[in-house]
Amino acid sequence: MTQSLRLFLSTEHVCGYLPGLMARSAFVDPEVGLGPTHYQHLLELGFRRSGDHTYRPHCRNCTLCLPVRLPALTFQPDRSQRRCLRDNEDLTLRIETELGDEHYALYRRYLSARHADGGMDPQDRRAFHSFLECSWLDVRFWCLRQNGRLLAVAVVDHLPQALSAVYTFYDPEERARSLGTLAVLQQLHYAADTGLAHVYLGYWVENSRKMDYKRRFKPMEGLIGTRWQELALPPA
Template sequence: MRETEQLRVFHTGDHVCGYFPERIARDLVIDPRDPRLAQAYPVALGWGFRRSGGIVYRPHCHGCRACVAVRIPVAGFRPDRGQRRCLARNADVIARVLPAERRDEHIALYQRYLRARHPGGGMDDHGSAEFDQFLVGSWSDGRFLELREAENHRLLAVAVTDLVPDALSAVYTFYDPDESARGLGTLAILRQLEWAARDARSHLYLGYWIAGHDKMDYKRRFAPLEGFDGRQWKRLEFDNGPVVEVGSER
């Protein structure tokens, strides 16, 4: 399409892999200064790219293709038994969609989550500026999907979600680290799928999946799941091994 013709794409320098610290990684990044970035973003999602703040990137590591962009075809999804249990366990939780605007309780929950789930991960000192830069961005059409207890309206989780013409993209989810029994990461994806179905959107993009990586393993439970092989999207098939539930990684 014309809006995305002659977009400049850069290689980043080498950096430590966020998933395998012993490996060196690098990314492809669409020129963040290009004024057409918002128009290019839906197409870039279809090419296996991802948004982080104002950056649209795709892993492009020498000798490694472990990161697979994945998405769920919304019309074909049916919750499995474990996901139905998660919905039943959280029958007291209400969801609402809000503009992607930081509030004090959002950043307080985000900071608690980072301290509990990612200590020493380089994000421990994130404040308001970092929150806005990482989760809100300057050009994306984003929303915050809030999950709250119905009775006391206590905030349990926020799923940062981008809207594109025919899909939703799950950018990042943070939640109350003291409520791990609820399975809030799983619940957030289930509520995003319900939202996508209400809006008649075709896909929910889930970022990257890595075979055998415990922080990515939960994504294969959301069947059918499609993966991008560099040229096209194909349905992924998995064995029936145990699934580790972790709901925050990108």
């Protein structure tokens, strides 16, 4: 299936990871009927999804976007990550299947505070759903609450052999809790408990501030050419 897919190139746009660079992506033909097993194979080839669309960076003069994943069955949290787990023991996790007004209100606050110049409009309700949901995958919304108050939502694709972390947004006033880190730790725990091999984290871009948190998770594997290999990342 993946060998016969038709790809389309996007137009160039400003890179969202590194200043001064232009980016473009190769998209899988949207007319192709994908499903969980197909997408699992595409993840292994370095693709990601945004809404119903599946893509991979295909920039003219740059190959810095490195697909990365975590081996769930062997991962052990470090001291800082164990502290993150302890500091958030007062939160409850509920895995939900739909996005509603409560989630959208949190998303708006998050974008307004954290990504005001990121090209995403917090007022666009349609874009919110089309970005995070997917009509052909089992997408679940991992909701963290304190006494019923929604603090964070992690959008997670559940696949036959893995989880894929799509996006996490949280209450900007709760930044000290490291809720993005907590969400990844919870996904790793769930994957290990259910026998899933990996948690996919998207792309690692060296020297990108937005990606810096990913190197705190070790061991991390990257797709080098056509092989997944353990990475020797610099210390956090």
